[in-house]
Amino acid sequence: MLLEALNIKKMYGDRVIIDIDKIQIHDNERIGIVGKNGAGKTTLLNILTKNIKPDEGIVRNLGSIAYITQMDEGIENTKSGGEKTILKIREAFSKRAQLLFADEPTSNLDTNKISWVENEFKKYKGAIVLISHDRGLLDNLCTKIWDVEEGKLQEYRGNYSSYIHQKEERLECQKHKYEQYINEKIRLEESIKDRKERASKIKKAPSRMGNSESRLHKYKKSIKQTKLQNASKSIESRLEKLTKVEKPKEYKNVKFDILESNKIHSKIIIDTTVYSETIVRTILARLLFNGHDINKKVEILSGGERVKVAFAKIFLSDINMLVIDEPTNYLDIESIEALEDLLIDYEGTVLFVSHDRNFVKKVADKVIIIENEELKDKDKINKGIVSFAEEKEEILKLEFKISETISRLSMPSPKEDIEKLDREYKYLLNRLNEIRNKIK
Known part of the structure; x- marks a missing residue:
């Protein structure tokens, strides 16, 4: 350890x-x-x-x-x-x-x-x-x-994909337990109501009863009422415990603007935008600011939260084109996904620099790649940046394997199959040339 x-x-x-x-x-x-x-x-x-x-x-x-x-x-x-x-x-x-x-x-x-x-x-x-x-x-x-x-x-x-699957299963299990709690709560509430109604219907002793019969009747009535009261208290106790069960949470699968640290961030945006407070709060909610988060002062925000406030200010400015440098830096994954949705819905033009492959794939409909001081225009994202990035990654892996193979060929161990190594080297070299020619 x-x-x-x-x-x-x-x-x-x-x-x-x-x-x-x-x-x-x-x-x-x-x-x-x-x-x-x-x-x-x-x-x-x-x-x-x-x-x-x-x-x-x-x-x-x-x-x-x-x-x-x-x-x-x-x-x-x-x-x-x-x-x-x-x-x-x-x-x-x-x-x-x-x-x-x-x-x-x-x-x-x-x-x-x-x-x-x-x-x-x-x-x-x-x-x-x-x-x-x-x-x-x-x-x-x-x-x-x-x-x-x-x-x-x-x-x-x-890994991360496994985590997403496990968390979804855990949240689904919590949801199922919560639904069971709701059903049990309704059943217990109805049971309490029914028992109280039955208790109220217990009749008084008839007027012509003798003293001994009246005492017996009252005794039986007392037993019945005590049982009903105890049952009601037991049910109410269970109900009180159930009400403490928390509802499971839903799981949702720039240059920094100047932000005054001693001010509430939502107030800063409201004071500098032409939009209403309702729209400001809606944009902040889409960037995952909810409840008490809305009234946080800038000085206690994390780096990622400050980035999101800066984004909110930009989105609510009187502009129709956004230019953003590495928008996903310092954001958590859930915030990145929220930003992706917000940018997709944005009615203006967005020009951004990003090395987050998933983010580019989801947001961009046109990609420009800069390589060797030249612009390479990739019109379709799925055939452009994604394949290009994957091919560049494969080139790195192939170069590493080629270097390793050359090292093994230059100093082979007694157990090495030289012919097999040579064939592997030629295959790797041909594959490398194919990919390089493809992305030129």
């Missing part, structure tokens, strides 16, 4: 950010952390790496640690976002730590660099715990998913 955390709790003001009983990380695990913006994912990493102290609980690090942070502290501003990310990754890899933490390691990277990061992570000799909105990376790399929600951590075995 490389790390253990017990009974960790972290609060900001009166809001509980993290409240987790137990975490363990073992050798060579590949763990992806998912959750809504503001759920506490980065806070959790900072606690586990001891960059911040929990209000309660202990963290035991039993192995060496490296941490690829989300922000760019200490890196010169002349470098691009992608160059800064690569520098941080190379520096972390050079430490050869037993446990590597990474917060959005593919942010600002192009498709080729994302593939490079994915391959390097796969080869890493140690455990990895990462936060990422890249669904492809979580699918191809992770063997376990941590879902952070309302301060709690739910663990799922398998």
